[in-house]
Amino acid sequence: MRARANERRRRRNAKDAATYDGEMDCFERWIIGSEHRSWACSRANGETLEVGIGTGLNLPHYPAGVALIGIDMSPDMLALARERADRIGRPVELIEADAMDLPFPDDTFDTVVCTYVLCSVPDDGLAISEMRRLLKHDGRLIMVDHVRSTFLPIYWLQWVYEFIPRRTKGEYMTRRPAEHVIAHGFEVEAHDRLRAGVVERVVAVKRE
Helix, strand or coil, X not given: CHHHHHHHHHHHHHHHHHHHHHHHHHHHHHXXXXXXXXXXXXXXXXXXXXXXXXXXXXXXXXXXCCEEXXXXXXXXXXXXXXXXXXXXXXXXXXXXXXXXXXXXXCCCEEEEEEECCCCCCCCHHHHHHHHHHHEEEEEEEEEEEEXXXXXXXXXXXXXXXXXXXXXXXXXXXXXXXXXXXXXXXXXXXEEXXXXXXXXXXXXXXXXX
16 A cells, blocks of 8 residues: 555655746745745755655755755756755755655764655655654754645635645645654754744754
8 A cells, every 4th residue: 555655655756856846936926925945954964854845855954064865766866966065066965765764774864854845745744753763862854845824814815725646646735743843852942933824934853
């Protein structure tokens, strides 16, 4: 069952790779704001993993001293990320992998960054559990995602709209990944919600 679901996700990601940058540019420019990638990546330090690196839109925003690894399920998106990394001279190791089954030992990374990914992962709680496993003691999880709005009319629009993407693209509009962050024992260091609560940003620390 899970293998079939993953294969569907890979095929869907292959179709999306060619249009992803343009779609995200419009989505960020007109709906959620374009400042959040810089907000997230500028907080990374040390050995850093980006979960769901996609086509590498975050690459220009990382500090020079960060040792970066990026994972994604889509080889097509990773190929585009490699082209972008080479073009801007950003050293990065790119690995094809699943956010719900990350191929690294426990306590490996100082920072895990995840932007606009958990809305499309089948089990966002499992993905956050995996990210926590990989973080060192006092390591930071930095997340940005679009979530259910705090403004009721927008929330109902999201709820209605979610039915179509969930069945065709596997995208969820009404999740709250921050709830899983708290449930998995992270200490929340910074948290805000913007754009009528549609954008949620979290910095959380692994203390135990």
